[in-house]
Amino acid sequence: MEFFHLRTAIILVGGEAKRAEGREKYFFLHEGKTFLSRLLDTLVPIVDEVILVARDPEQCMRFKDYPNILCVTDKRAGIGPIGGIHAGVLAASGEDVFIAGCDMPFVCGEIVDHLFSVITTYDAVIPAWDVEKFEPLHAVYKRRALLAYLESHESLSLRAMVRNLHAFYIDVEEFRRIDPGLRTFVNINKLDDLTRINML
Numbered sequence: 001m002e003f004f005h006l007r008t009a010i011i012l013v014g015g016e017a018k019r020a021e022g023r024e025k026y027f028f029l030h031e032g033k034t035f036l037s038r039l040l041d042t043l044v045p046i047v048d049e050v051i052l053v054a055r056d057p058e059q060c061m062r063f064k065d066y067p068n069i070l071c072v073t074d075k076r077a078g079i080g081p082i083g084g085i086h087a088g089v090l091a092a093s094g095e096d097v098f099i100a101g102c103d104m105p106f107v108c109g110e111i112v113d114h115l116f117s118v119i120t121t122y123d124a125v126i127p128a129w130d131v132e133k134f135e136p137l138h139a140v141y142k143r144r145a146l147l148a149y150l151e152s153h154e155s156l157s158l159r160a161m162v163r164n165l166h167a168f169y170i171d172v173e174e175f176r177r178i179d180p181g182l183r184t185f186v187n188i189n190k191l192d193d194l195t196r197i198n199m200l
Helices: 035-046 057-063 081-091 109-118 143-150 158-163 172-177 191-199
Strands: 007-012 049-054 070-073 096-101 124-128 138-142 167-171
Touching: 007 035, 007 081, 035 049, 035 096, 035 109, 049 057, 049 081, 057 070, 070 081, 081 096, 081 143, 081 158, 096 109, 096 143, 109 124, 109 138, 109 167, 124 172, 138 143, 143 158, 167 172
Parallel strands: 007 049, 007 096, 049 070, 124 167
Antiparallel strands: 096 138, 124 138
16 A cells, blocks of 8 residues: 555544533543544544544553554644644654544544545545534545645634635535434534433
8 A cells, every 4th residue: 555545544632621521522431432432443444544642641641552543742732623633644654634533422434434535636625514614623634735734824723724725625415315414523522412412
């Protein structure tokens, strides 16, 4: 397999979880499995490597029992998800990179596989609800395009990052044939949200 065909998945696990009362969302349980285990079960079969981006080495130690998973830490701490993305792409071997948050327990492998398949000449493939609302943390990017942007950017906004890339936007409605409820895009930020999904 040649370098530019490699696929990397980056999962951002280093957030402070302020809306979840400080609890680590990747260890939230749904149907007896942690959010992280659910994500790995989905992503490992369709990518060549998985990279977790944590806030510090101590947090990385929490994942030492996960086989064949690389954990790296923020190179520029305290700047939010964009710092985690930078650390992840610096460590990535693949040129095509799927990036997700750790608070998304229902990510659909078939949809992720589709995003990888259509990136071709674009810098990014971004699911979009409308022209203003899109999913930068459920998207596939070209590693070299992200690195070029992240070498010299002013904004810490993921929206600004995407707007500076040659991105292909896919209407989320196209994914209803695979995921009728579009659960793949659900993220759980608060304990109330966790309670709600566990009652469904």
